[in-house]
Amino acid sequence: MDQARSQFLRILIDDVQRALDRTASTDTQSDRRNLLRTIISAAEGASWIYRVHVLSVAQQFDVATPQIEMAFAEASFSVSGSGEIVEQARYIPLTAMIRLTTNVAQSFCPGADVDFGDAGWQKLRIGIAARNRITHPKNDNDLILSDAEIEAAKAGFFWFLDISANVMEKTVKAYSELVADLKQLGQELQSGDPEALELYRRVHQGQGE
Template sequence: MSKEKERNRTIHLIRILIGDVIAARERLNLADTQTARRDVVRASLAAIEGEIWLAREHVREALRDFDELSPLADFALSEQTYVVTENGKLLAQARSVPLPTAVRLIVVQTQIICPELAVDFTGTGWSNFRRAVSIRNRITHPRPENDLDVSDEELHAVASGLSWLAATVEYIMTNTNLALVETKAFIDQLLAGDPDAIEAYQAALEQKQ
């Protein structure tokens, strides 16, 4: 499948997930029940997972384009690991990464190609994002000691967490796309024999040595 087709499929998926959030909120407005509140939480976290998957694949592809995708990062961003069987065969295994950890991973890997990238992990957006994940986990894996009710404050935290993540993903993708455009322009200048570009390229090589 081409990159363009894969990108279109991903965008279609995100639209469906966001549409589910909107529909769940509309049902809640019509009938404010705990069932409707839990539906909003579940739909919102499904959208969060979709956004994280989109960002993870985007950054993985960008790192590959820059030839900066390490084997370890490739495994981590793919949520994969491997085992070696007794007869020497390699087997791939899925390895789920907690959502907050996945966001941190995506940001750290993005900073390899966009060092100026700065995501705020101290504000209420990040705090609400982590709380949203915790709320979803609580109602998805019920235990006798856990309360399945979702409060107004928790609904606000879930909405805030989703909004923070969506803005963060857009910020990451915009910066990586800009870096790719700037790199292509720089390569074109090098191929055209631009003296400033050549000097900058030589200086960068010296720094790596």
């Protein structure tokens, strides 16, 4: 992770820690709502780092299709009556984006396993649903957050941090192995290795078809 993204993530986690400290001190419903919003906001920021990382590595493996890139950018395009290309924003729910990012990672790094049957995933979904409820309340009860909802949001957030870091670590390793293979192939080509030359020829024939 580059320095800018690392700093961004640090700010998000610091915000969560401050909100946790405030809630531990007074624990009013207002504090709980602030904590929940902060947690899910941090999860959204971490998801952005996750997707940008996975997309950048997917591009190196040549598996990032235009459809994937548009989905990650949460955008689609149409053509106006005057022939202008118009970009349209397309909101993708946080849970769907996490699943998409993980699927893309697994397309070039099969070892990047994530158990979406884990309790942590379910707790993250509970936290998101509660955040959505307090963001668009219909009555007083919608603003009340239970102990279980707060604990679920906390557990789900830290579960996501853990699995996303694990997937990113594995994709970095897969990319390092790809680079090593390419270096080895280059050395074999330079030495005139028959098998390497045949592989190079087949690859370029496939690209030309």
